[in-house]
Amino acid sequence: MFNFRTDLALERRDIYKKANNIENEVNGVEVTEEKINDNINVSRVKIINEEGEKAIGKPIGNYITIDINKLRLAQDEDIEKASQTLSNELRSIIDNHIDKKGEILVVGLGNIYVTPDSLGPKVINEIDVTRHLINYLPQYVDENTRMVSAIAPGVLGTTGIETVEILKGIVQNINPKLIIVIDALASRSIERISSTIQISDTGIIPGAGVGNTRKEISKNTLGIPVIAIGIPTVVETAVLVNDSLDLFITKLQDDAKSNDYLNKLKDEDNYEEIKEALNPSDYNMIVTPKEIDDLIENMKDIVARRNKFCSINLFHILS
Numbered sequence: 001m002f003n004f005r006t007d008l009a010l011e012r013r014d015i016y017k018k019a020n021n022i023e024n025e026v027n028g029v030e031v032t033e034e035k036i037n038d039n040i041n042v043s044r045v046k047i048i049n050e051e052g053e054k055a056i057g058k059p060i061g062n063y064i065t066i067d068i069n070k071l072r073l074a075q076d077e078d079i080e081k082a083s084q085t086l087s088n089e090l091r092s093i094i095d096n097h098i099d100k101k102g103e104i105l106v107v108g109l110g111n112i113y114v115t116p117d118s119l120g121p122k123v124i125n126e127i128d129v130t131r132h133l134i135n136y137l138p139q140y141v142d143e144n145t146r147m148v149s150a151i152a153p154g155v156l157g158t159t160g161i162e163t164v165e166i167l168k169g170i171v172q173n174i175n176p177k178l179i180i181v182i183d184a185l186a187s188r189s190i191e192r193i194s195s196t197i198q199i200s201d202t203g204i205i206p207g208a209g210v211g212n213t214r215k216e217i218s219k220n221t222l223g224i225p226v227i228a229i230g231i232p233t234v235v236e237t238a239v240l241v242n243d244s245l246d247l248f249i250t251k252l253q254d255d256a257k258s259n260d261y262l263n264k265l266k267d268e269d270n271y272e273e274i275k276e277a278l279n280p281s282d283y284n285m286i287v288t289p290k291e292i293d294d295l296i297e298n299m300k301d302i303v304a305r306r307n308k309f310c311s312i313n314l315f316h317i318l319s
Contacts, residue, residue, distance in 0.1 A: 005239075007185035007230055008198055009045045009063035012056045015188065018269055028052020036085050039069040039078060059218075061202035064089050068195050068302075083302045086197055090229070093201055094178065097225040102177035103131070103147035105170065107217075109163060109183040109206055111155045116233040116288040119296055119303075120182040121152035126304035131174070149174060163206060164215045164222070171222050179226045181217055182303060187232035190243045193288070194295035197231050197302070204228040231299050234288045242269070 006012060016026055025031060028051035034042045045063040047053055053060050066089065068082050098104075106127055108120030131149040133141050153159065153166045167179070181204050187193060203218025203226035218226050253263075289295065 005186065005236060006188040007204075008065060008187060008192070008196065008232065009047070009056060009058050009200070010043050010065045010198075011188050011192075012058060013045060015269065016055050026052060026055050028054075029056060037081065040082060040085055041067045042085065042089065043067070058200075059202040061200060062093065063202075064093070064199040066197040066199075067192070068197070079298060079301050082197075086199070086229075086302060089199055090180075090227070093199060093227060097201065097227070098177045100144070101146055103149075103175070105167075105174070105176040105179045106148065106150040107163075107167065107179060107181045108150070108152040109155075109181060109204075110152075111158070112152065115292050115296060117155075117184050119184045119231055119233065119299060122296065122300045123182050123304045124150045124152040126300065147176075149176070162215045164217050167217060167222055171224065176224065178224055179217075179222065180229065181226060182229045183231075184233040185230040186234050186236070188235070188239050190235055190240055192232045193235065194231060194233055194292070194299050197229065197299075200228045200230075201225065202228070204230065229303060231303075233292065233296065237287055240287050 006015075010031075013026055013029055013031065016022070028047060028049040030046040030048060032044045034044075036042060043065040045056075045065070047056060047058055047060050047063070049060065066082070066085055068078075070078075094104075106124065108122070108124035110117040110120040112118045112121035127148070127150045129148050129150050130141065130145055131147045134145065134147050151166075151170065153161075153163050156162060159166070170176075171179075183204060183206060185198065187196065203216060203220070205216045215221065217228075
């Protein structure tokens with residue numbers, strides 16, 4: 001299996017196709033594309049069998065990627081449209097797994113004190129939870145309101161407990177019908193940093209994209225469906241160098257300074273060679289943009305605003 005070093009199924013599919021010179025689609029994988037507007041595109045990757053699972057290195061299931069262009073310049077209306085798109089996709093995938101009244105637990109993974117890893121806990125702070133209201137003040141809640149609870153369990157380094165172990169205890173005590181996990185991801189493209197959202201119905205393996213794999217959070221480990229919402233916030237230095245090299249070669253080509261060697265270099269994925277050059281000196285760092293604070297806030301708004309959790313609060317989509 002490839003060392004993809006990305007959490008995004010769409011990127012894994014593209015890497016696999018390029019490495020194997022596949023012009024059509026990867027066997028066992030189905031992909032559809034939809035353009036929402038000039039700045040938002042949706043790609044739906046469906047892994048349908050073991051052949052696709054083996055090729056992409058992701059479990060059989062659905063992976064929806066929402067790409068948002070120019071997020072650094074996003075206005076309120078852009079964030080609102082992106083949030084609405086996420087809500088529509090999320091609502092559809094939730095409806096495939098539970099009924100309209102099924103209780104949901106929302107989990108914000110990550111470390112709130114480390115900005116690129118703080119997305120999950122920040123979204124949790126914005127969610128309108130309803131479980132306690134329904135349990136203790138039912139007379140003030142619409143009878144069609146879905147039970148929603150939320151938790152930011154922290155990270156192994158500060159709690160000493162694997163997140164899946166914490167969630168097992170919660171699931172056994174409150175018996176939700178579905179879990180939504182929100183986490184920061186790693187990407188193989190600098191363009192996707194805080195500009196892409198992936199939704200999947202196969203759960204998540206925290207830290208897998210940066211080589212710090214933790215225990216899987218999925219139906220296999222918790223016994224109920226797990227939907228993951230992930231947003232890339234970091235890349236490796238090797239990715240940064242590889243993408244920068246592509247941009248440099250493209251500039252040379254545009255300036256008519258290209259040659260056969262540069263064409264060949266651009267057609268290849270140089271990630272592994274660059275990584276091999278950087279690793280011995282411990283230069284293969286994990287990198288995040290200087291604007292990560294603002295980007296995290298934008299993405300938090302996109303995930304939490306409508307997806308509190310669908311119609312300006314997690315309360316309404318989830319109901």
